[in-house]
Amino acid sequence: MARPRPSTIAFRTAALPxxxxxxxxxxxxxxxxxxxxxxxxxxxxxxxxxxxxLESGTAQxxxxxxxxxxxxxxxxxxVDVLLGDDGQPRAAxxxxxxxxxxxxxxxxxxxxxxxxxxGAVRLELSRDQMRAFPDYREGEPVVxxxxxxxxxxxxxxxxxxxxxxxx
Amino acid sequence: xxxTTLPGRGGAAPPGRSGRGLDWLNFFVANVQTxxxxxxxxxxxxxxxxxxxxGFVLSVGTAVAMAAQVPAGALVDATPRKxxxxxxxxxxxxxxxxxxxxxxxxxxxxxxxxxxxxxxxVLGPAIAAISLALVGHDALGERLGRNARFxxxxxxxxxxxxxxxxxxxxxxxxxxxxxxxxLPSLAALAAIRPSDLRPAPVGPGAGASGxxxxxxxxxxxxxxxxxxxxxxxxxTLSNAAMLPLAGTQVTRNAGDEANLVIAACIxxxxxxxxxxxxxxxxxxERRGRRAALLLGFLALPLRGxxxxxxxxxxxxxxxxxxxxxxxxxxxxxxxxLAADLTRGGxxxxxxxxxxxxxxxxxxxxxxxxAGAAAQWFGPGTAFALLAAIGLLPPLLAWTALPETRR
Numbered sequence: 001m002a003r004p005r006p007s008t009i010a011f012r013t014a015a016l017p018x019x020x021x022x023x024x025x026x027x028x029x030x031x032x033x034x035x036x037x038x039x040x041x042x043x044x045x046x047x048x049x050x051x052x053x054l055e056s057g058t059a060q061x062x063x064x065x066x067x068x069x070x071x072x073x074x075x076x077x078x079v080d081v082l083l084g085d086d087g088q089p090r091a092a093x094x095x096x097x098x099x100x101x102x103x104x105x106x107x108x109x110x111x112x113x114x115x116x117x118x119g120a121v122r123l124e125l126s127r128d129q130m131r132a133f134p135d136y137r138e139g140e141p142v143v144x145x146x147x148x149x150x151x152x153x154x155x156x157x158x159x160x161x162x163x164x165x166x167x
Numbered sequence: 168x169x170x171t172t173l174p175g176r177g178g179a180a181p182p183g184r185s186g187r188g189l190d191w192l193n194f195f196v197a198n199v200q201t202x203x204x205x206x207x208x209x210x211x212x213x214x215x216x217x218x219x220x221x222g223f224v225l226s227v228g229t230a231v232a233m234a235a236q237v238p239a240g241a242l243v244d245a246t247p248r249k250x251x252x253x254x255x256x257x258x259x260x261x262x263x264x265x266x267x268x269x270x271x272x273x274x275x276x277x278x279x280x281x282x283x284x285x286x287x288x289v290l291g292p293a294i295a296a297i298s299l300a301l302v303g304h305d306a307l308g309e310r311l312g313r314n315a316r317f318x319x320x321x322x323x324x325x326x327x328x329x330x331x332x333x334x335x336x337x338x339x340x341x342x343x344x345x346x347x348x349x350l351p352s353l354a355a356l357a358a359i360r361p362s363d364l365r366p367a368p369v370g371p372g373a374g375a376s377g378x379x380x381x382x383x384x385x386x387x388x389x390x391x392x393x394x395x396x397x398x399x400x401x402x403t404l405s406n407a408a409m410l411p412l413a414g415t416q417v418t419r420n421a422g423d424e425a426n427l428v429i430a431a432c433i434x435x436x437x438x439x440x441x442x443x444x445x446x447x448x449x450x451x452e453r454r455g456r457r458a459a460l461l462l463g464f465l466a467l468p469l470r471g472x473x474x475x476x477x478x479x480x481x482x483x484x485x486x487x488x489x490x491x492x493x494x495x496x497x498x499x500x501x502x503x504l505a506a507d508l509t510r511g512g513x514x515x516x517x518x519x520x521x522x523x524x525x526x527x528x529x530x531x532x533x534x535x536x537a538g539a540a541a542q543w544f545g546p547g548t549a550f551a552l553l554a555a556i557g558l559l560p561p562l563l564a565w566t567a568l569p570e571t572r573r
Contacts, residue, residue, distance in 0.1 A: 063215045074334055077212050079212060079217075096418065099433065101205030101207070101209045102414040103416075127421075
C-alpha cells in the first residue's frame with residue numbers, strides 16, 4: 001500500500017535516478033514481490049495501530065462544550081483552545097455571556113481557570129470577575145483571564161470539587 | 168391601556184372571531200420567529216461549528232431572505248388564497264425548526280436557513296394582506312396597531328421562554344419549542360374565516376410574473392415608494408446594530424446580572440411597543456401618516472445618542488425601551504404606507520417586499536459598519552455614528568415623503 005507514494009515523490013524531486021530506480025522496481029523477479037521496500041535500519045516493521053478503547057462517558061469532545069460559571073448556570077461555550085509549543089493547553093477561547101445570543105463576546109481564559117469533571121466544564125471566574133475584561137481578537141496578543149493574584153489558594157467556594165450536580 | 172378595544176370606537180367593529188384569530192396569529196408567529204435570531208449562532212457554536220461555517224450558513228440565509236422579498240411579495244399578490252400562503256409559510260418554518268433541532272449538520276442547516284428565509288418573506292406580507300382583506304383600507308391603521316401589539320407581546324414572552332429553555336434545557340430545545348409553537352399559529356390562522364376576507368380589488372399587475380415585473384416598474388415610479396424604501400433602509404442601517412452592540416456592552420460592563428439586563432433590554436421595548444402600537448395606528452388615522460412616522464423615526468437617533476452616553480444598566484434598559492417607540496412607528500406604518508401607496512391596485516405585497524428588501528440591505532450593512540466602528544474607535548463612537556445615520560430617515564420623511572392618508 002505504501003509503495004507508490006515514495007516512488008512518485010522521488011520521481012518529482014530527482015527525476016533521472018528515480019527513473020532508473022523505477023525501472024528497476026518495475027521489473028522485479030516475481031519471487032521478490034513480498035519484500036518490504038528498502039527500509040534501512042529497523043528490521044521489524046511497526047505493526048498496525050493498537051486499539052485503545054475509551055469507555056463511553058470517559059472522554060468528551062471539547063469544542064462547543066458549554067461552560068458553567070461558579071453558580072452552575074451556563075456562561076459560555078468553548079470555541080477554541082490555544083496550545084503552547086509543547087502541545088499543552090495554555091488558554092481556552094470562550095463565546096462568553098449573552099441572552100438568546102444577544103451580547104455574546106469572545107474572551108480568552110487561562111486553562112487553569114477551567115475545572116473539568118464528568119459531563120461539565122466549570123469556569124472558576126464569576127461574571128463579576130470577568131467585568132471589563134478585554135475581548136479576544138485573533139491575530140492580536142492574547143490576554144487570558146487568570147485567577148486573581150491575591151487568592152493563590154483555593155477560594156472558599158471551591159470546597160466541593162467532585163460533586164458535579166448535572167441535570 | 169390593554170382594555171381599549173371596546174365597541175363604540177369609531178369605525179372599527181369589534182374584532183369578532185376572525186379578528187381574534189388574527190390577533191393570535193400575530194402573537195404566535197412572533198413567538199416562532201424569536202428563536203431564529205442570533206440564537207442560531209449560539210446553538211451551532213455549541214454543536215462545534217466554527218465561526219466561519221456559521222457565518223457562511225447565516226449569510227446564505229440572509230441572502231436568500233433578501234433575494235426572496237420581492238418575488239414573495241409578488242407571489243402573495245398573485246394568489247387569491249392568502250390564508251393558504253400563510254399556512255404554507257408556517258409549515259416551512261416548522262420544517263426549518265425541526266431540521267435545526269434534529270440534524271445540525273451543514274446541509275440540513277443550510278436548507279433550514281433557506282426555508283426560513285423564504286417563508287418569512289411570504290409570511291409577513293401574507294399576514295398584512297389578511298389584515299387588509301379583513302378590515303379594509305379605512306380601519307387598517309388601527310388593525311395594524313393591534314397586530315403589532317400582539318406580535319410584541321408574543322416576542323416578549325417568547326424571548327423569556329426560549330431564553331430560559333436555551334439556558335436550562337440546552338440549545339436544541341429552543342427549536343423543538345419553536346416547531347411546537349407553529350401549531351397554535353396554524354390554529355389561529357384556521358380561526359380566520361375566509362368569508363370575512365374581502366378579496367383585494369383586481370387591478371393591473373395581478374397574475375403573471377411579467378405583470379409583477381411591470382408592476383415593480385410602476386411601483387418604483389409611484390411618488391413616495393422610493394423615498395419610504397430609502398427611509399426603511401436607513402432606519403435599519405441605524406437600528407439593527409444597536410441592540411447587539413448594547414448587549415455586548417452589557418456583557419462587558421455589568422457583572423453577575425448581565426444576562427438579566429440583556430433580557431430586559433430585549434423585553435422592555437416589546438412592552439412599550441405593545442402599549443403604544445394601537446395609539447400609533449390611531450394617530451396615523453387621525454393626524455396623518457407623516458406625524459406617526461416622524462414620531463417613531465425621531466426616537467431612533469435619540470436612542471443612539473443616549474446609548475453612546477449611558478453606562479448604568481438601569482438607564483440602559485430605559486433607553487433601550489425607546490426602541491419600542493421606533494419599532495411601533497415602523498411596524499405599523501410600513502404596511503400602512505404600502506397599502507396607501509398601492510390603493511386601487513393589486514401590488515400591496517410587492518410593495519411590502521420592496522420595503523422588506525430595503526430593510527434587509529440596511530440590516531446587513533448595519534452590523535458590518537457598527538462592528539468595524541466599535542472595533543476601531545470604540546462603542547461610544549459606533550453608537551454616535553448609528554445615531555447620526557438615524558437622523559436621516561426622519562429628515563427624509565419630513566422633506567420628501569408625501570402624506571398618503573385620505
